[in-house]
Amino acid sequence: MVNEKDFSSGLFLFLLGLFLAFLSIRYSIWSKFGPDEGFFPLAVAMIIIGLSLIIIVKSFFIAKPQEKGKTSDDKKRKIITTLRVSIYVILMLLYGFMLEKIGFLITSAVLIFPILKYVEKQSWKITLLVGFGSIITSYILFVHFLGVPLPRGFIGIW
Amino acid sequence: MIENLLMGFKISLSFQNIIYCFIGCTLGTIIGVLPGLGPSATIAMLLTLTYKLDLTSAIIMLAGIYYGASYGGTITSVLINIPGEASTVVTCIDGYQMALQGKAGKALGIAAFGSFIAGTLGTIGLSLLAPPLSKLALMFGPAEYSALMILGLTLVIYLGSGSPLKAMLMGALGLAIGTIGMDPATAVERFTFGSQSLIEGVNMAVLAMGLFGIGEVLFMAESSGARSSRDSIKYSSKLRELLPDRNDWKISIKPICRGTALGFLLGILPGGGAVISSFASYAVEKKVSKHPERFGKGAIEGVAGPESANNSAVNGAFIPLLTLGIPSNVVMALLIGAFMLHGVTPGPFIVKEHPQVFWGVITSMYVGNVILLILNVPLIRFFVKIIEVPFALLSPLIVLICVIGAYSLNNNPVDIVIMVIFGVMGYLMRKFHYEPAPFMLGFVLGGMLEKSIRQSLVISQGSPMIFFTRPISMVLMAATILMVVSPILTASLKQYRLGSALEKVRKAASEQDD
Numbered sequence: 180m181v182n183e184k185d186f187s188s189g190l191f192l193f194l195l196g197l198f199l200a201f202l203s204i205r206y207s208i209w210s211k212f213g214p215d216e217g218f219f220p221l222a223v224a225m226i227i228i229g230l231s232l233i234i235i236v237k238s239f240f241i242a243k244p245q246e247k248g249k250t251s252d253d254k255k256r257k258i259i260t261t262l263r264v265s266i267y268v269i270l271m272l273l274y275g276f277m278l279e280k281i282g283f284l285i286t287s288a289v290l291i292f293p294i295l296k297y298v299e300k301q302s303w304k305i306t307l308l309v310g311f312g313s314i315i316t317s318y319i320l321f322v323h324f325l326g327v328p329l330p331r332g333f334i335g336i337w
Numbered sequence: 338m339i340e341n342l343l344m345g346f347k348i349s350l351s352f353q354n355i356i357y358c359f360i361g362c363t364l365g366t367i368i369g370v371l372p373g374l375g376p377s378a379t380i381a382m383l384l385t386l387t388y389k390l391d392l393t394s395a396i397i398m399l400a401g402i403y404y405g406a407s408y409g410g411t412i413t414s415v416l417i418n419i420p421g422e423a424s425t426v427v428t429c430i431d432g433y434q435m436a437l438q439g440k441a442g443k444a445l446g447i448a449a450f451g452s453f454i455a456g457t458l459g460t461i462g463l464s465l466l467a468p469p470l471s472k473l474a475l476m477f478g479p480a481e482y483s484a485l486m487i488l489g490l491t492l493v494i495y496l497g498s499g500s501p502l503k504a505m506l507m508g509a510l511g512l513a514i515g516t517i518g519m520d521p522a523t524a525v526e527r528f529t530f531g532s533q534s535l536i537e538g539v540n541m542a543v544l545a546m547g548l549f550g551i552g553e554v555l556f557m558a559e560s561s562g563a564r565s566s567r568d569s570i571k572y573s574s575k576l577r578e579l580l581p582d583r584n585d586w587k588i589s590i591k592p593i594c595r596g597t598a599l600g601f602l603l604g605i606l607p608g609g610g611a612v613i614s615s616f617a618s619y620a621v622e623k624k625v626s627k628h629p630e631r632f633g634k635g636a637i638e639g640v641a642g643p644e645s646a647n648n649s650a651v652n653g654a655f656i657p658l659l660t661l662g663i664p665s666n667v668v669m670a671l672l673i674g675a676f677m678l679h680g681v682t683p684g685p686f687i688v689k690e691h692p693q694v695f696w697g698v699i700t701s702m703y704v705g706n707v708i709l710l711i712l713n714v715p716l717i718r719f720f721v722k723i724i725e726v727p728f729a730l731l732s733p734l735i736v737l738i739c740v741i742g743a744y745s746l747n748n749n750p751v752d753i754v755i756m757v758i759f760g761v762m763g764y765l766m767r768k769f770h771y772e773p774a775p776f777m778l779g780f781v782l783g784g785m786l787e788k789s790i791r792q793s794l795v796i797s798q799g800s801p802m803i804f805f806t807r808p809i810s811m812v813l814m815a816a817t818i819l820m821v822v823s824p825i826l827t828a829s830l831k832q833y834r835l836g837s838a839l840e841k842v843r844k845a846a847s848e849q850d851d
Contacts (some may be wrong), residue, residue: 188769202528215794216520216527219787223513230506237502260559267558267736268608268761271551274740275753283741290740291733298558299729313734317360317741325389327745 182238189234196227263298270294282332288316342464345696349704352712354397357390358701361398365405369425370413376406377774378553380671382735384678385742392679393697399675399699401705402491404456404651405824408709411448411644415441424611424647427619431632438635447581447589447637448644449713455645456706459652462601464699467688471660473684479792482661484813486786487694489663490819492606493775501824503771506781511692514539515783515835522791526684534751541674543544543743546778547756548773550739562640592622592642598800600646604653606665611647611654613716618646652702658683659695667774670781 201226206217270290277286291313295306321327348354368379380399387395410425415432428448435444477485494504517528518538529535581589600614601620622642623632632639657665662684664670676683681691688695743756766773797803804810 186767188765188771192510195510202630206525206527207523213799214791216525219790220513220516220527223509223516226476226509227506227513227553230502230509233502234506259485263558264555264764267555268757271736271740271757271760272754275744275750275757278740278744278750278753287737291737293727294733294736299732301729305730309730309733313737317737318388320738321745325386325745327741328748329741329744 182241185234185238185241189231189238192227193231193235195230196224200224200228266298267294278328278332280332282334283329284314284319284332287317287334341468341692341696342700344692345671345700346703348393348693348697349397349701353391354394354697354701355704357394357398358401358705359708361401362408362705364407364710366409366412366709366712368402368410369406369411376403376542376778377545377671378549378735379406379669379670380675381549382738384542384671384674385745387675388678388745392676392681392691393694395675395679396672396694396698397701397705400655400702401708403672404648404702404705405709407447407647407651408452408713412445414450415444415640424615424650425644426612427615428640430619431634431636434633434635435637435640440635440637443581443585443637444640445849446714447585447641449710450581451589451593451596451641451645452648452713453706453710454573454593455600456652456709457703458597459601459604459649460702461707462649462701463652463655464700466657467695467699470656471649471685471688473662477661477685477809478807479789479796480807481813482789483786483793484661484781484804484810484817485661486613486663488817488820489657489665489815490775490778490782490786493666493778495824496819499772500769504775507766507773508770508775509684511776511779511781512783512786514544514776515780516787520701521784521788532751534568534747534749534755538784539755539780540746540752541671541781542678542746543752543756544759545671545674545777546739546743547759548763548766548777550735551756551760552767553760554735555760555764556767557728557732560807581637588638589641592618592638593645595621595625596642596645597649600649600691601653603646604650604665605656614646614650615643618642621804630644638640655698659687659698660685662687663785664778667777670777673781 200221203217203221206220207215208217208221209215270293273325274286274290277289281289291310292306295301295310296303301309318329322329349358364379364383365376368376379402383399387399390398407424411428411432414425414428416438418429418433432444435441490508492818494501494508515538517535519526519536526536532760572699596614596618599618600611603614603617604611606767619632619642622636622638623629626632626633626636626638628636654665654669657663658669662682664673673683681687681694739756739760740753743752744750746752763773765771766776793803794801804814
């Protein structure tokens with residue numbers, strides 16, 4: 180039985196290694212003075228390819244511990260955890276794209292409140308308290324203490 | 338030397354630096370108490386905040402977090418059998434048993450005093466050894482540096498807790514990420530895909546915040562819905578009951594001394610550090626004890642030895658950083674990031690060029706150990722309360738500090754996106770059982786390693802024999818090869834023995850049949 184986690188991660192890293200090797204050979208590997216800019220990345224890519232191949236091969240021989248049959252509860256839990264992690268990631272990426280356009284205050288609120296209320300399932304009281312507390316603390320810390328100019332966005336506040 | 342120490346004390350005892358040392362130690366103790374959030378994530382998160390600080394104050398604060406965390410981790414290990422820190426895992430074994438027997442105060446007390454003694458002796462060792470070693474480091478050429486870095490990476494890989502193969506792969510991946518950006522020798526842009534933000538390479542603080550801060554938050558986000566309540570143990574925080582009695586001291590003093598020496602030596606070695614030294618100390622104490630059967634049932638020396646070892650290891654780990662500029666573990670790699678944010682490269686020249694930083698940081702550790710002793714003994718009750726703060730409330734604050742921190746580095750929102758990408762990577766690493774520490778070390782060492790390997794090969798006109806013909810690099814390379822080959826040889830030998838034993842059994846069985 181294949182160890183799926185090792186097989187899939189090994190395969191991903193193997194492809195990544197191949198991609199890195201392909202990119203590296205587009206640079207000069209060796210000149211008359213010695214190794215050039217493509218030498219080190221190519222060597223590292225070869226190591227990645229070799230090691231990931233070993234992981235792929237090993238995944239066929241080292242069986243993973245026997246799992247009990249997955250119940251519908253397990254599947255549901257898996258979907259929920261994937262959703263929780265995905266919401267965190269999407270909100271953080273949104274933060275990166277929106278920060279300069281909309282400004283610190285609203286973007287931070289868009290990040291913090293959904294996390295607290297819908298991902299971490301806190302009451303409105305705690306959500307507002309911790310949410311505003313975090314935003315104000317980080318504003319004081321970065322703007323007043325560290326002098327970081329946080330973007331104000333089109334609204335013109337913070 | 339004494340003059341330098343006095344200068345260092347003048348710097349570390351300034352009001353501003355005492356405050357930063359206090360902040361670092363308190364923060365370190367708190368994150369040590371909080372299971373899940375380690376010193377790597379905290380230092381990564383605070384790297385950008387130190388940008389506006391004076392370099393000495395910044396390093397003093399970050400170092401305080403590092404050694405404060407090993408103090409704090411002990412509290413949860415003893416009281417609730419959950420190690421707040423990887424370096425205090427071994428303390429759970431006898432510390433928790435002592436707590437069950439109503440000796441929690443004594444376990445915490447001996448851990449605090451042992452840590453103080455070890456931390457102070459370790460700092461003395463650091464003060465004595467670092468200056469001569471930095472002179473020795475000046476004899477290192479590119480070949481020696483390459484060999485030392487290869488040995489360091491190998492040690493981190495082989496002494497890590499997970500699969501060495503996966504750790505090696507992560508180290509290589511870290512080296513690969515380190516090559517992004519402009520080539521230092523030829524100024525050719527590598528793997529930037531036309532992005533202006535990547536010309537300078539991936540920012541270390543962005544990578545660290547993503548890998549450790551965001552990665553940890555995402556990993557915890559998976560499980561925060563399914564956390565169980567923790568049973569805590571009743572204990573007294575009266576000072577008198579925290580103080581070990583004469584008999585406890587009699588039993589513990591030798592383990593403390595042995596733990597200090599062992600921890601310091603293992604801390605110096607690249608890849609050594611607090612975790613391995615605490616386990617090594619426990620093994621040594623059990624081995625030398627006249628009553629090894631007491632271990633695991635609440636032996637005080639099972640707490641005193643490892644706790645001393647993990648604290649002196651922290652001091653030892655500063656030696657390769659301050660003398661060679663090479664990090665021996667992931668926290669030291671992050672400290673290099675702090676040095677670089679201030680435009681200072683740690684290494685043999687730091688003693689001459691920035692004596693105030695060198696001696697200020699070293700002497701701050703004496704101050705830090707006193708602060709930690711004061712904090713740990715009477716404030717244990719307060720720190721225990723912190724365990725009750727749910728991660729669900731901490732995670733949004735961590736996320737906010739990380740995203741603003743990433744943005745504030747260059748006022749560039751692309752850094753937030755890059756940090757999130759590394760955050761997802763850190764999360765997947767934990768999920769697929771790959772360690773992020775070798776990746777981070779590979780990334781930090783990547784630039785230095787590439788530079789010294791290329792310089793060595795230019796000097797030798799392309800011959801790799803340069804690494805095996807110069808005495809220091811030859812010894813270091815031999816040690817690396819030995820480390821890689823020995824587990825394979827041992828495994829083959831075991832297989833051979835097993836095969837021949839099976840053969841004998843088969844022969845005996847066939848003879849019986851006949």
